[in-house]
Structures are given as C-alpha cells and as structure tokens.
Amino acid sequence: QPQLVESGGGLVQPGGSLRLSCVASGFEVNTYAIGWFREAPGKDREGVACISSSGGLTYYNPSVKGRFTISRDNDKDTVFLQMNSLKPEDTNWYYCAARRVFADTYVPCGGAMDYWGEGTQITVSS
Secondary structure, three states, X not given: OOEEEEEOOEEEOOOOOEEEEEEEEOOOHHHEEEEEEEEEOOEEEEEEEEEOOOOOOEEEOOOOOOOEEEEXXXXXXXXXXXXXXXXXXXXXXXXXEEEEOOOOOOOOOOOXXXXXXXXXXXXXOO
C-alpha cells in the first residue's frame, strides 16, 4: 500500500526554522518526483518545493525561494524540507505528494499527483 507520512510540523516564532520529513513506502520511491504542497485560498494546493526522482533538479515557489531547501535521501525513502526564516504567512498545512516520472529531466510541482500524505501543520506566530 503506497503511503507518505509527514512529520516535523509545529509552532515556531517568526524568523525561526523547522525541518519537515516525508517518509515514503509501498512504491518504488526513486522513480517518483516528490514535492511539498500547501493550501492556497480559493485554489488547489500550491507547490511549495519539489524535487526530481534523483534529486538533481528542484523547483521552488517564488514565495519560499532562498528560505526553503528541499532534499531527498533515496536510500531512506525520505524527502526533507528545511524551512528557514519562517514568516506568519507560511502558516498552513503542508502535504507531501509523489508523481511517477519516466525521466529525470523535469520536476512536476502541481496538477495531478499519484499519492498524497495526510499533512503536517505549521504555525508561525509570536
């Protein structure tokens, strides 16, 4: 049974840091691009940061570029999101999602994803 399990959320003060983890199981993780998504008002979930199947390519939402870093460890079937300089507007539920890819030349970060996790909540507040 394919599964994605997020962890690492919580309450943090503005300017603080958090590290999210997404552990995948039940599918061949190194053939999937994986990303982090969050809710956007009135829209589908927006891509925050995504990484190609090998980890060689990444995409960042402009709102987080320079503050967040996505990485993956395929030996441990885990994807990480290091979040620095957090802002109150980063408060949201963060979801991990995976999409099967057949080349490591692009990073899907939106649209239909094959598997979703249940999410982890982040609150940035003083």
